[in-house]
Amino acid sequence: MRRKIAKFSILPVFAGSMFFSFSTKEAANLEMFSTSNLDLEYTVSFEEPETEIPEVHSDLPILGKSYLGFKEAVGFKESGGRYSVVNEYGYMGKYQFGKGTLELIGVYNPTEFLNSPELQEAAFYANASRNKWILIRDIARFEGKVINGVEVTESGILAAAHLAGPGSVKKYLRSWGATAFSDAFGTSIRNYMKRFGGYDTSFVNPERRAKAVIQPTRT
Template sequence: MIKRIIGLSILLTIGGALLLSFTTKEKVDFSSYSTAGLDLYYIAPNFSEIEDDSAFFSPELGKTYVGFKEAVAFKESRGDYGVVNQFGYMGKYQFGKGTLALIGVKNVSKNQFLRNPELQEKAFYANLSRNKWVLRRDIKWFAGKRMNGVEVTESGILAAAHLAGPGAVKRYLRTGGVEGFADAFGTTIRYYMKRFGGYDTSFVVANRRAKAVL
């Protein structure tokens, strides 16, 4: 038994030596596998940003202002004037109390706001109007350019401002998309710019002092 083990060891040693003795004369060229010069920057959407069949788009409304606001409303609340989410954002366009105060909606109870579609529509327009004024230079500078793989448009900028506020959108644009933002659900500025890009929002007049007045 011992002789067999010794013999096997000798055979393995000789076999290993023979394998090592056969070296390739040609070197392998790995240049074709190089990643130099390739664009390796990818953005993977989180689950809240994956498009599905329920994404709102009306062929009748198309890319009009009405089509824009209804698309935003569908993403925010499925178009429900009476909904309040777990973070306290209210109505069809999911407004917070701070934003409502900026556009003059004060001394109005939650129930009064939720039961007043006309006020909610005026609040949405007033907020767009104010944001368009705040971002007027950024719209001029960046519209038509591509950032993080998405074409920047006026409607995309305004939608993103509705999500994140005009200050966050300004920082995003002026840092080339480096300084981003995500809401409590993980939705990003880039996603809103992509999803709501290309609508005609020329109907919205930039106004620093825009208020929602009935």
């Protein structure tokens, strides 16, 4: 993930009246997903931008709306799908991870990370899994709703969390889009929700302590 800046807030409107009530059963099902004491702002930074990674102009393979299609679309947007990319801020790999985010999912060796496509793919899944766990309540509340002209979907939420961090996505959703966020290149939560909406991310299991683990190859 490239370094993110230009976060700004607008006074939330209709704050008290716009949330949804849950049945006792739904509330019980979501009670286990408590995010107290979790770091939700780990992707946000406040350094001034300099230059942007040049875009690679090529066609994505047709992968449909599967999880594979989702992660390849995000990787193409972040780096042109290149595993070896390191930007001027030190964000690394196909999905442009920062050092802090990688440490949260158990990756401590940047050189090993850059040299291992398998580890980068595992990191993407682990980060999505952790973000899904953090945002599970908000997925249940807002999926199918329309905010700032964009239908909210699970895949859009997970993509936005990859861009801005789960804390920023919580604030955006719970303010009905009034609390906004854009990265150094002007890419917003709304943009990612729209661009990556409608993919099937049911493959991603929510896990609080998700770690990037390379699965052994079957022979």
